[in-house]
Amino acid sequence: MSIQHALLTSLLERPSSGYGLANRFDHSMGYFWHASHQQIYRELGRMAQHGWLAVEEQESGGGRRRKIYRVLEAGRQELLRWVAEPGGSGNADQALLIRLRAEAVLGTRVAGRELQRLIDQHRTRLELYREIEQRDFSAADLTHAQRLQHAVLRRGILAEESWLRWARETQLLLVEQG
Template sequence: MSIQHALLTSLLEKPSSGYELANRFDHSIGYFWQATHQQIYRELGRMTEAGWLLVEHNPTGTGRRKKIYHVLDAGRQELARWVGDSGGPGRNDQALLIKLRAEAVMGPLGVDRELRRLVEQHQQRLQMYRDIEQRDFSNPTMSHAQKLQYAVLRMGIKTEENWLAWAKETLPLVE
């Protein structure tokens, strides 16, 4: 997932200075996507150079000017493009959370397609785990090592079941 898309989403929610954005990021998106303040400032500069952001210089009353970042149309277009792109193979759950927030602030962007794609991946993974469970852990008399291995597998099963339950609740919100 690109930090730039997380920052665009956050700035669409509320135009901010780099400092304000970094603090908000730490207390919202930062719970599932980590970025240092230095990374955030560096990306704000790149995004401004790319024409995705406008910087407004506001006086602070202390002789310094505070930079407030606003998302331009090109930034909105980039975020919409990214939301519409499939995450490809592998786990894209963190990116999905940013895409859901982008959809919340910009309106329908087609994130339902990505959610359905990820549901399919999670269903396949869950079935694979259940097949392993049936094949390798159906014997009621397991050794201590097998019981520990089974505990690890059960965690994977529970994680997939929980994710799919969440997706079932979320999908109607984006359809």
């Protein structure tokens, strides 16, 4: 997932100074994806160089000036492109959260395809975990080591079940909007 797309999303929600954006990021997207303030400032500069952002200097009191960043049409188009493309395998679940938030700002209806792709992946993983559980941990006389191994597997099963419940709820939200 690109920090640039998360920042574009946040700036489309509200143009901001780098400092204000970094603080908002910490209290929203930062809960599930971390970026340092230094990284945010560096990316804002790159995005401005790409022509995705306009930078306006404003008086901030005491003779100090601050830069306010606003998304340009080229930045909006980049975010639209990214939201519509299939995700990779790395941080696909986290990227989906940014895609959904971007979709809310952009008013598009394309993130459902990525959600379905990830649902299929999580279902496959859950089926595998359940097969392993049935095959390796169905005996009544498991050793202590086996019970601990089963506990680890159960954590994976519960995580997949929870993710799939959330995804079904989110799918319903996407259907409501369409």
